[in-house]
Amino acid sequence: MNSKQLLAKLKAYPLAVGLFLAAAVLGGWTYWRSTGALADMQAQLDEVTQQNELISKNSAAGELLNEQLAELTSDADKFSASLINPVEDIPNQQYFYDLEHTAGVEQIADPIHTLTTRGKDPSEPAVATYTLAVAGHWDNLVSFLYSLQTGPHPLRITLFQLTKSQQIRGTDAERLELNLAVEMLGK
DSSP, rough: OOOHHHHHHHHHOOHHHHHHHHHHHHHHHHHHTTTHHHHHHHHHHHHHHHHHHHHHHHHHTTTHHHHHHHHHHHHHHHHHHHHTTTTOHHHHHHHHHHHHHHTTOEEEEEEEEEEEEEETTTTTTTEEEEEEEEEOOHHHHHHHHHHHTTTTOOOEEEEEEEEEEEOOOSOOTTTEEEEEEEEEEEE
């Protein structure tokens, strides 16, 4: 069949040629869609949308930058003020004595500063370890622990040992002894 005959057949059956072209276009579109190009475009749209939302939030937060900076500075000052100075043994011991007195517990041994650990970065706070030993009734011990944990100094209790008191004098059967190791953030 030569080109003139083929052209004559195409002109004779225009509906069939149109349907064939439509089928080819639909087939191409289906192939394009199944390759994941649409999914990739949707993923890109989602990513751009998230970036836009982040930029919008940052722009809104940027308007309050001075207030946020003032708040952060205030918080840093409060944090600095809450750090103990590990080399000031007398004021640090007095802090523990005051807590013991307020809670109504009896001191078994003086609070002892056993160790100060400093990190490699000099801007990081040091960690000062203290050992405490007190005795009293359950309610007083709970009050002492509460006062210790809610006090002005950030701390972590690393040893908690609660035993029944071995009273030499008296017959107070409800008396308990509490031994603690406390790590406090220091300057």
